[in-house]
Amino acid sequence: MLEMYRTLTEQAPSELTACCAAPGPSGAMARQGSPRQAHRCVVHLSQRKLTEGEKLVAPINSFGSPVGDIIQRRTYVSQQSLLDATQPKGRRYYWKSEYLPGLEPELLATIMRHAEAILSPHSAIILFPIGGALNRLPEDHSAVGNRDSAWVLNITGSWEKADDDAANIEWARAAWREVRRFSTGGTYVNFLTEEEGDERIRAAYGNNYQRLAEIKAKWDPGNLFCMNKNIPPKP
Numbered sequence: 001m002l003e004m005y006r007t008l009t010e011q012a013p014s015e016l017t018a019c020c021a022a023p024g025p026s027g028a029m030a031r032q033g034s035p036r037q038a039h040r041c042v043v044h045l046s047q048r049k050l051t052e053g054e055k056l057v058a059p060i061n062s063f064g065s066p067v068g069d070i071i072q073r074r075t076y077v078s079q080q081s082l083l084d085a086t087q088p089k090g091r092r093y094y095w096k097s098e099y100l101p102g103l104e105p106e107l108l109a110t111i112m113r114h115a116e117a118i119l120s121p122h123s124a125i126i127l128f129p130i131g132g133a134l135n136r137l138p139e140d141h142s143a144v145g146n147r148d149s150a151w152v153l154n155i156t157g158s159w160e161k162a163d164d165d166a167a168n169i170e171w172a173r174a175a176w177r178e179v180r181r182f183s184t185g186g187t188y189v190n191f192l193t194e195e196e197g198d199e200r201i202r203a204a205y206g207n208n209y210q211r212l213a214e215i216k217a218k219w220d221p222g223n224l225f226c227m228n229k230n231i232p233p234k235p
């Protein structure tokens with residue numbers, strides 16, 4: 001199914017965005033004790049007819065034996081809030097992410113191997129396509145670079161009890177350590193943790209880091225705005 005997903009997204013027009021998740025063995029999309037993949041599709045139809053949108057998602061609807069099908073017309077607000085309930089306050093989370101240049105077979109096999117080892121029904125490994133306009137602009141166009149990326153891989157650890165922290169965090173870290181060799185080397189800033197520190201933040205911004213530090217020195221020399229993924233002012 002991951003091969004179908006790769007082919008679909010590589011050939012799809014920009015109006016179609018399809019994310020793919022491998023949830024835990026006890027997840028809502030699982031069956032018979034094995035992990036199953038789930039798609040989340042968005043088709044933007046501002047310039048296309050509804051029937052054309054239906055054609056774009058037809059390869060997903062016709063593939064295999066779906067456990068469930070919730071592809072339907074939605075409002076923008078409905079689409080944006082669709083997954084809110086999957087990340088309730090109070091649950092425990094540990095996420096790791098990487099930018100990817102593509103979806104090669106060895107990477108997909110690695111993802112499935114770690115999906116089969118998921119410990120919590122709330123955890124998943126998710127692929128988000130980001131290629132397109134991102135790749136047509138130069139590296140120094142804006143703050144965050146990594147413009148050789150076509151995908152974001154999220155390893156989303158999520159569980160209920162503090163006693164399970166160590167095991168679930170190690171699952172996420174083990175999966176991340178193995179997939180990093182497929183990465184572009186950039187860092188997905190939103191999911192950095194404090195322990196990863198300045199080195200990872202520098203990697204996220206690449207050659208733009210020094211430019212940002214100079215801007216920070218000009219407009220915020222006292223580093224008042226430091227609660228984000230902080231870039232200290234250039235001395």
